[in-house]
Amino acid sequence: KSLPYIDFDQLPDNIPVTANIGDIEEKKGFIYYFRFVIEVKTKGGSKYLIYRRYREFFNLHQILEAKYSPENGEKPGPNTCVLPSLPGKVYIGNKQEIAESRIPELNNYMKKLLGLPTWFVLDEDLRMFFYQTEQDSQHQPRALRRLRPPTRKVKTVKPKMDLFSSPRAEAMFDFRGSGKAELNLKRGEVIFLLRRVNADWLEGTVNNQTGIFPESFVKIIKPLPDSDSEGEGGGHTYSCLRCFMLTPSGVDARDVCVQEDLTIQPTYKDLLSRMRNVFQVDDIALNYRDPEGDLIRILDDEDIQLMIKESRRQQGKVKRPVNQFPWELHVTMTSDLSVYNTEA
Secondary structure, three states: OOOOOOOHHHOOOOOEEEEEEEEEEEEEOOOEEEEEEEEEEEOOOOEEEEEEOHHHHHHHHHHHHHHHOOOOOOOOOOOOOOOOOOOOOOOOOOHHHHHHHHHHHHHHHHHHHHOOOHHHHOOHHHHHHHOOOHHHHHOOOOOOHHHOOOOOOOOOOOOOOOOOOOOEEEEOOOEOOOOOOEOOEOOOOEEEEEEEOOOOEEEEEEOOEEEEEEHHHEEEEEOOOHHHOOOOOOOOOOEEEEEEEEEOOEEEEEEEEEOOOOOOOOOHHHHHHHHHHHHOOOOEEEEEEOOOOOEEEEOOHHHHHHHHHHHHHOHHHOOOOOOEOOOOEEEEEOOOOOOOOOOO
16 A cells, blocks of 8 residues: 655645754763754755764664665665665775765755655654754854855964962863763963863863863962853763772773763763773673662663663662763673672
């Protein structure tokens, strides 16, 4: 049974008709990645921005292929159509260059996708992809280089920083950041403070690099004004994950801060990759504690979902800082099975 023909004029006003990538933005999540800033225009004439990573394009394409790709590629049947081709996955290379090179290909992909028959454009998954979520609407775009009209380059003169009135700190110890969000500090360097991330971490600038660092490694020379102390000073919001490495010699506890919403459900692969980086060990297993306090080994994305669900149930019972994830990771050596409660 084929779907009825739908005239374009009968489509609802909120249907996306065009979508163009305005820029790419780096996101320092559990792994760092780039996402595309996309300007969507609807049939009703409204315009808004959405933020999507390549992985989301890839997932959408797989869903649409499963629903609509003709079994015989040459002869589309009713309710099937030949989808445009999506640029393939790239596993090696500079992430920024890969993202930049994908812009024209993805623009072409979206143009062809939204130009397919009207019944296809009404697809629920397609509409959800182009729909502006609450997080999309709250995010401030940074540049939108590709949506701006071309302008003459004007030489900007940077105002000289008044070094003596700026909030600043001096590094008392060397600190090596684990991941792109964290600064590397050398003893004696002066860091200009931007804001407080949480009780233990600050955000600042040193050697033209901006990032976060633990307050315990520095001596504050001039403190931040109170308004910036709890992260109201704009900038990015960081969420912190408490993680523990359990070894026969003891427990190593760390806070890993990422530019992600507290509600995110990271992938198993991303978390494993980040924990290997933080603890500098490859042969590790990820675990969480159940309400009885027993360790449960995490093996895939479904286990991550279970861990997050479980932590939400327990949420009121544990007092945590406002920007700390409600779940915690316990990292063990893969071969160490002694940490599990195997009593019947």
